[in-house]
Structure formats: structure tokens, C-alpha cells
Amino acid sequence: MPFNLRSFSLFKKLFKQRSADEPATDRSTDIEAIKNRRERFSDWLSPKPDAIKLYPGENELFRKGLILVTDTRLAYIDPFDRMLKTYMFEHMISMHKQFYRTTLFNRRLCKGLLIISLLVLLIILTIDLLDSNSSGFFLIYVPLLASIALGVKVWNDMKPRYVIHWRMSDLTYEEIVQEPILRERLLGSTKREDFMNALADAMNQALSGKSWSPEHNAPVSPSPAAVIDAKPALKLVTDNYE
Numbered sequence: 001m002p003f004n005l006r007s008f009s010l011f012k013k014l015f016k017q018r019s020a021d022e023p024a025t026d027r028s029t030d031i032e033a034i035k036n037r038r039e040r041f042s043d044w045l046s047p048k049p050d051a052i053k054l055y056p057g058e059n060e061l062f063r064k065g066l067i068l069v070t071d072t073r074l075a076y077i078d079p080f081d082r083m084l085k086t087y088m089f090e091h092m093i094s095m096h097k098q099f100y101r102t103t104l105f106n107r108r109l110c111k112g113l114l115i116i117s118l119l120v121l122l123i124i125l126t127i128d129l130l131d132s133n134s135s136g137f138f139l140i141y142v143p144l145l146a147s148i149a150l151g152v153k154v155w156n157d158m159k160p161r162y163v164i165h166w167r168m169s170d171l172t173y174e175e176i177v178q179e180p181i182l183r184e185r186l187l188g189s190t191k192r193e194d195f196m197n198a199l200a201d202a203m204n205q206a207l208s209g210k211s212w213s214p215e216h217n218a219p220v221s222p223s224p225a226a227v228i229d230a231k232p233a234l235k236l237v238t239d240n241y242e
Contacts (some may be wrong), residue, residue, distance in 0.1 A: 049077055062202030064195060067176075069202040069207055076176070087168065089203075089210045095166040097200045099193065102158045105210070110158060112150045120144060159185065162196040164203070 052068040052075050054060055060071035066077040075086045120142055165175035176199070178192045 003089070061205055062199060067199065069199065069206060071206050074203060074206070085174070086104070087166070089175065091169040092166055092207060092210070093169055095164070095200075095203055095207060097196070098163045098165070099160075099196070100162075101160040101193070107158065110151065110155050114148065114155065117144065117148045117151060121148065160193070162193055164196060164200055166203070185216045 049066065052063075052066070054068070054070065058070040058072050060068070060070055066079070068075045073086050074092075075084065077084050103194070121141075124140055124144070127156050136189070160180055162178045163175055165173065167173050176196075178196055180189065180192050183189075
């Protein structure tokens with residue numbers, strides 16, 4: 001059969017009819033297979049550690065990425081030390097949350113000054129390149145570049161920093177620190193702050209169900225009456241002279 005416009009339209013109709021006759025489940029299966037191949041390829045490029053296991057008897061309170069909080073322990077994989085760390089809440093005696101974030105006005109003011117300085121620098125460079133008699137602009141570059149460098153340094157020092165640190169019964173000190181990357185700062189993303197808030201809430205919830213007693217070196221009942229009975233009675237200094 002010679003190939004012409006009529007035969008081409010016939011082949012097109014047959015292809016459309018064949019595509020319509022294929023079940024939707026097959027197409028969804030193909031899409032899932034493609035996604036699985038992409039995930040395997042990404043894992044091959046940058047292998048990720050396995051998720052932290054949840055043991056019987058534990059109640060999961062928070063899980064995000066490589067951090068797990070249950071009613072018994074805090075477990076996470078430290079990306080710097082490349083090790084799994086576990087801390088039992090029954091031996092945790094304090095937990096603090098320290099967030100640093102500048103005001104919206106300071107952030108916008110710093111960004112605005114940097115943008116204006118860069119625009120002025122581009123204008124001066126354009127004039128200097130187009131006009132051969134603009135040699136006097138050379139003295140302007142020094143304070144302008146210095147102001148841009150100072151603005152970048154100030155903007156870098158204004159980077160938000162979110163810290164959760166805790167102290168154990170043996171007086172060891174640990175912390176989890178999060179700082180937004182450059183893209184998140186430019187877009188004004190607060191996902192790291194929300195993540196640290198959720199982590200702090202989960203740790204506080206776990207700590208509220210534990211009570212550590214130095215006398216017994218073991219968890220006791222969180223009820224007030226039991227905690228008072230477990231602690232030794234207070235002895236005044238003046239009792240030694242009676």
C-alpha cells in the first residue's frame with residue numbers, strides 16, 4: 001500500500017484505538033516501574049541508610065528522615081560522625097530549644113541594600129566599558145566592592161540557626177543543629193524551623209512521661225506523691241547544732 005495522507009490517518013486512528021484499548025492498570029504499572037527505576041538509580045548514586053527500626057513496646061511520637069522519637073528513646077543518625085546515636089529519656093534530665101532568627105525588617109533591609117549595591121555596580125561597569133573617558137570611576141569601585149562584601153558578611157551572619165540540646169544524667173551534653181541552605185534562605189522557606197518545632201514537641205512529650213531520680217538511678221512514677229516519697233528528706237545545717 002503506497003504511503004499517503006489517507007494511510008497516515010488510518011495508522012493514526014489504529015494507534016489511538018490501540019492505546020484506548022489498553023487497560024489503565026497497565027499504564028499505571030508502567031509509571032510505577034519508571035519511578036522505581038529512578039529511585040533505585042538515585043539510591044545507587046547516593047545510598048541512604050536504612051530507616052531506624054521501631055521495637056516492640058515503643059510508641060512512635062515523631063519520625064522524620066534519620067530521626068526517631070519514641071516514648072522511650074531518641075535515636076538519630078549523625079551525618080557528621082556517621083553513627084547511630086540513641087538516648088534514653090529515663091536518663092535525660094534537661095532539654096532546651098534555642099532558635100535564632102532575625103526580624104523580617106532586618107532581612108528585607110539587608111537584601112534591599114545588597115540589590116541596590118549590585119545594580120549600582122552594574123551601571124558603573126556598563127558606563128565604564130562604553131565610555132573611554134570614564135577613568136575617574138576607578139575610585140568608586142573600592143568603596144562599592146567593600147560595601148558589597150560587608151553586606152554579604154552581615155547577611156551571612158544573619159543566617160537562622162535552630163538548636164535543640166539536652167543533658168543526660170552522667171552530665172554528657174548533646175545537641176541537634178539545623179541551618180537553612182542558600183536556596184531556602186532566598187525563598188524564605190521555614191521547613192527546618194517547623195521540623196525542629198515538631199522535634200522539640202515530641203521530646204517534651206516523651207520527657208513528660210519520665211522522671212529520673214538520682215537516688216535510685218532509675219525511672220520512677222511521674223505522679224507528684226511518688227516523686228516526693230522517692231527523694232531524700234531535706235536536712236538543715238542547723239540540725240547539727242541541736
